[in-house]
Amino acid sequence: MERILEVENLHVTFSTYGGTVKAVRGVNFYLNKGETLAIVGESGCGKSVTSNAIMRLIPDPPGKISMGKINFKGKDLTKLGEKKMRSIRGVDISMIFQDPMTALNPTLTIGTQLMEGLRDHHQVSAHEAKNKAIEMMNLVGIPNPEERLKQYPHQFSGGMRQRIVIAIALICEPELLIADEPTTALDVTIQAQILELFGKIQEATGISIILITHDLGVVAKIADRIAVMYAGRIIETGTKRDIFYHPEHPYTKGLLQSVPRLDIKGELIPINGTPPDLFSPPKGCAFTARCPFAMEVCDKVYPGESKLTDTHKVDCWLQDERAKQLIAATVSK
């Protein structure tokens, strides 16, 4: 399988008056061509920061990619200047955000906004641009595209606006789409339609998708693989099957138990406690304070990555072969 993106040991920090926030602390993951990777976790875990880093949209200062590589089709994006990045954003990699209203300009017609990106980056005639805009409107399921291109954002419903945002993101035929909570602002029925649309688009275009979400229901619908983030790190990664049927990290297990499921009747079980402060995160596992299985070694030494299968990896001492010896050594000190 062709690997379109590989993120290696990514660190992102933010300087504040209170000190340096270590928002992303050594993140590794990859994305194959044509697949959907969901990055999940609670708010503040670093998932949006990670996706903004890929787009090189971390405001510097106060933010900074302090270490790591972002290899996109053979190029390390962390090394590129702003001019080069501008030619990649919206063309090779597109991003869509939660709120479709802020992403659209209320004073311009949908047609103008759709064609803008295309004409900025490609030499196309007005006629070609219009045809492409109509093609995109069809792809995202907006009826009467020719008429509707002349309308303004406020003339569309929330769900339709998000479809338009998706059309704008796709018009230059990017190979990677990053969607940050793309359905959070929408009601449940519309959410389902938009998720279905992602599937259709992927089938039609072969695009690779990174989906950032806190909603495991969304993940269950469209992800191929899942990366679970906690306190700035990816603590477990695997196929959808690995994560939903064989979660191994206590945090992942907690997340899955805290979701209401259609097939299981029962109470929501919230995970007790709050994530650690990222000004001075613990040296070891950041979940220690909330983990029912925490051992002495856990907050002292970070657990390495344990490879459970070819697809499934977890950072937890419970899975580490050396754990017993190390636990014995710490206890005897």
Ligand code: SF4
């Ligand atoms: Fe719990 Fe220790 Fe595993 Fe962290 S490393 S999740 S504290 S058992």
Ligand code: MG
């Ligand atoms: Mg976010």
